[in-house]
Amino acid sequence: MTRFKNLGRMPIWLTLPAFGVLLVLFGIPIVRLFLISLNAPAFSVANYLAFFGQSANVRVLFQTIEISVVVTAICVVIGYPTAFMIVAASKRLRMVLVVLVLIPYLTSLLARTYAWIVILGDNGLVNKLLLDIGLISTPIPLLYTRWSMYVGMVHVMLPLMILPLVSVMLGIDKSLTAAAPSMGARPFDAFWRVFFPLSLPGVRSGALLVFILCLGFYITPAALGGLGDAMLSTFIAAQVKSTFNIEQIASSAFVLLAIAGVLLSVLGLDLSSGHDRASETVRRSQENRLPSFGALARYLNELAAPYRAKRWTAELFRATSSRNSTQLMGAVIVVLVMFFLLFPGVVVIVMSFSAGAYLEFPPSGLSLQWYRSFFGNPSWTGAAWTSIQIATAVTVVSTILGTLAAYGLSRTSPRLRSALTLAILTPITIPLIVVGIAVFLGLVDLGLVGSKMGIVLAHSIGAIGYVVVIVSATLANFDRRLEQAANSMRAGPLTTFRRVTLPLIMPGIMGGAVFAFIHSFDEVVISSLVSGFSIRTLPLKMWENIRHEIDPTIAAVSSLLMLLPILWMIAIYFMWWRSRPKRGPNSI
Template identity: 60%
Template sequence: MLIIRRLTQQPIVLALPALLILAAVFGAPIVQLFFKSFNLPSFSLVNYQAFFFQPANVRVLYQTVEMSLTATGICLLLGYPTAYLISTARTSVRVVLIVLVVIPYLTSSLARTYAWIVILGDHGLINNFLIDNGFISDPLPLIYNRFAVYLGMVYIMLPVMILPMVSVMVGIDRSLMAAAQSMGASSFTSFWRVFFPLSLPGVRSGCLLVFVLCLGFYITPAALGGLRDTMLSNFIYAEVSTSFNIPRVAASAFILLAVAFAMLWIVGLDLSGSHGLPGQSPKDERGRAAALIGRLLRSLSEYLISHRSKRWKSRRFRPERSGRMPEVAGAMFLASMISFLVIPGIIIVVMSFSDANYFQFPPAALSLRWYYQFFGDPSWDGALLASFQIGVAVTAIATVAGTLAAYGLARAHSTVRAAITMFMLMPITLPAIVVGIATYLGLLNFGLLGSKLGIILAHSIGGVAYAMVIVSATLANFDRRLERAAMSMMAGPFRTFRRISLPLILPGVLGGAVFAFIHSFDEVVITSLVSGLSIRTLPLKMWENIRHQIDPTVAAASSLLIVLAMIWLVAIYAAWWRTTSRTQRIAAEAQN
């Protein structure tokens, strides 16, 4: 009894509800899936051999990695200057710019993909404009090709690249660049030698997130690409839909998972930058080559040192002259990137008020026809109701379990916290098709396939991860002395949490709830695997409509999702403002 009492007093116990859900729905099934890929108990590599001995499979795997790397590179090229310009803007302007980046990020990825179908289609916005003005006679092939896939992937992933870099760049001390310039360094040199190295953690995080998420893309290649643009997720889903040979599917899933883990290992091997310190001897050919290149560069630097010294002496007290051209160019680039993120959503909202039977922009006449069609069709109403019911249930489970897990892990040992956090983040960091197959197997074990409870549990593992991450970020800045002060006044642990801790971390809790709801409301891949034929959520209904019968009703549904994202953003801001006011009031009372 004493051991049990001591265990229940450990903070890590608070993470047990989240761990139990994750282990039952995803953890145990992913291990079971791994065993099935090797045909255990009789160990065999036949499934992996069958995959790699098919040239078409290898081509799809190579194509998946190539497309993911290309999309990540494009996002980095566009996202880094965008993040830099946002971080250097005035505080008020920066807040507006971040909001304009966050709104597309919170909007359904299915709605954002649909926007590019409307823009790039044979009868889409661009082709209609060119034909109506006599520039072309036949539609340009802007869709169902690699260009359209890259455009859709970059559009969806660009906020994921920008936001981590902005969070890092805002915290960089700009006086370091000013100090470098006062010592004679040019603007570019001070940026390259001072600012850029300090921003690398944000670059690593953004690239890692974008690449891993791109590996699991299913909707965008299927909606915007052709047969030659298939990614491994599409290949796996097609195999699940046709034969569902679990060992073969498991092998394909773990090959995709291996690529994701390889990138996690390469990028996440040492984020502190401590490797490569002076005095370490390289142990392989790459290390010796890097050392040789380093010695050559140092020799070149020493050879040019006299020239650099003279240049520094002549420029150290000379103010650098820069005209307004860089500022104008930066403003134009930033405006183009924000327009790229925002305008497709605006087009969808405007087109949803069209009175025409087809896509028309700008609309010849405004009407609520397609909203009446949306709310008057039982199939759309039923899908919307099912999504709200599932989303609310997922939000409740994820908020409670994720908040408790974050609260307990914040007080646990760092090693235990790191291991459990890595496990709990797997549902949102691994490719969605892998998570979906494992979840399918887990719900099959419990007999919950094709039920709302099964879909709720399948969505909850990702929702718990989002809630835990956001609440943990809030707890990182939480002053625990307030809790100790309350307990010293004879307040119990529950009352201290309810009266002190919870009000102060409420923005994180609400933020986690918002992201859990959005995750559930936007989920397509996992839902399509575990829902069966009896339950249709709004994303599944939209996906079926996009694939078979595109009409402006989808524009009305997409517009509602965009408005929903804005509502959630306002709710988060209101909670943050209220909590900030409460914290300032408590601090003022403490000083008095």
């Protein structure tokens, strides 16, 4: 009996509600989808052979991989120096730059995509500028090309590359890089031999995250790319809306999922900032790579010792002009990246006040006509109200379940916590189109397709993951001795959690709630699969208008959505400010 009582007190049971929702809506349906792809119970690979037997499918698959690789490479090339300069900046400037990166990350995906449609269109900002300065006589086709698709996808994915890099770089011990110049290393050598190997976990995690999300990218490629730039996610979505051949859809989805699964299993997704683990990994990889040249390397190292000693004295008193030029170049890179991330939103906001019959930049006159068009049109306001209702319900459900799961995971062993966290984050770490199809099957079994409750549950499986990540990060810095002190004063577990733990982790809970709301309010892919034809959220309404007609009202809607992240960040900062320790009158 005592054993069962102790088992009932284990915090791991707090994760059951979150895992129950995940299992019913995603776990069981994804297994069913896999069995369907294998023609269970006959079990054959005929569907996969049929997929690879069609040259069009193979071409789309390789094109999807090619586009994902190119976008990932561009994000690494741009994101690494940007993250490096952000980390090298002063604390206050670093916070400002991180906020500037977060603003476009939290901005609606459709709003950012629409911004590039406005900028790159035939009557867009770029063509108008080139026409005004006389470089071209007729508009050049910038939109609906592979180039415009790359621009839009990099704009969306770049924050996802920068933020993991900043997180890992901040955890690198600065004394290691500071010690290298004192031993005669040039600045570039110190960076390449010391700092860069320690930052590789951030490069790996950011690149994996960007690549896997690009595999399932649907909205931006479909809106900005041409007919010959289709990705496999677009191909799967077209199958769902047209023939709905579940065997073909399942095999296509699992081909996409297999690529993501292989990369995740081989490389892993690690945001660890510990420099000891990174340096140990780099050292072992170098040893395994050159096992037979160890003696030769040590011999050459001894021969080079006198040269390094002379270079140390020369470098010690060398002028710092090259360092200043490097810092200037880094500052220019950061300014250009911030301009790239923020300028499209500024353009849309300014153009939304245009007084003309169509959008123009700069506006010939100022007017609120497009905002009146939005608030005066029941189809727009009704879609917005539906999105608010659904996002609010998703926020409540995912915040409660995610907080309980994060609290239970924080009290388990590290190995078990790692495995369970990976499972609960699966819906946000695999291609989104695969998640949407699996959730659709799960809601069909429950009879909730085309209902608000079905959309709430569908959005919640991803929102729970965001809440778990943010609340777990808050709990990692929580001093558990406070709970022990409360228990020593005869406070029960529930009282301790309500009076001690909950107030201290409330900023993390509110941050998770904000991310859950944004995730639901901006969701398009899953909503388009499970909403049926009866429910239209604001993102679905915007997507329909972007695909079929460019209504200038979308500019007003997009500008409103671009202001939301600023309000969210103000709310998060307010919660953090309210929860920080208060200094007493006698404190120093």
